[in-house]
Amino acid sequence: MEQKFLKNFKEILEVEDRDLSLEDNFREYPEWDSLANLSVIAMIDDEFGVVIDNNEFKKINTLGELFEAINLRTTK
């Protein structure tokens, strides 16, 4: 699932050739912008069936935190 998450995340930012780590603060990526923001929220809904609203998403900074937020809801 972690691989699927990272693969989809890379696709959105179009950085398929780069290694991303769960430690990364994705908001600091040069490719991060408002379109990426909306796209990631939509991707998580589409691929994992998890709805994270914009207010909650604002508080998440690293890929690990985001993955954890998805995990918490899919394992319930």
Next chain:
Amino acid sequence: MLNLFSLSEKKILITGASSGIGKATAILASKNDASIIIQARNEERLESCFSELNSDKLNAKIIGDLSNESDLDDIVDKSPNLDGIVLNAGIVKLAPISFIKKGDLDLLFEVNIKSSILLIQKLLKSKKINKGCSIVFVSSIASQKVTIGNSVYAATKGAINSFTKALALELSPKKIRVNAILPGFVQTNILGTEQNEEDLKKHLNNYPLGRFGEVDDIAYLIQYLLSNESSWMTGNLIPIDGGFSIK
């Protein structure tokens, strides 16, 4: 004192009247002596709007879902002959273009434009639109100044703008006027949880007058368009946006 913009003796139908711009318009028009017919999906909220209308007038409320054709027929059946129609019902769904779902696409077009076209058609066929009636579409400045993630909503509002002009042309022999207003950001619940204080603060920088719209700002313009004082206006698209579109 001049008694301008009166809606006295007018019967006015307002869709999406349970909250926001629709509700404010219903209450304002009611205070200005119109009889009001309000429509919305949510019974409880529609009732709360209805209870604020001037009870000296004959008002009506119709619960119905505009995306359902039999509900449209019901609205037409329950409507008297109309002197004003405000097509205000609308929904928003934010998604980048790559993630638009067909279901959302269909729903937004259904509620934001198709239902209004069908409702007007049905009212015309039933001869419930009086000569001299004023029809007001609540479009959006989003139809002209686009933002990321809002493409489908913008497209539905663009469709409203075009339809407004076509309808105005076809109804002009009957002196029925049709105009659309294009509000900028008004603080209502249309965005639900997608509103975020930090984003709103940033967005406020795009508004030269330094504030977002209030529902009454929009209702005043609608009242003008419903009144006889606007009788030389038809087929016009009127931005009302605190200067958003000049920046």
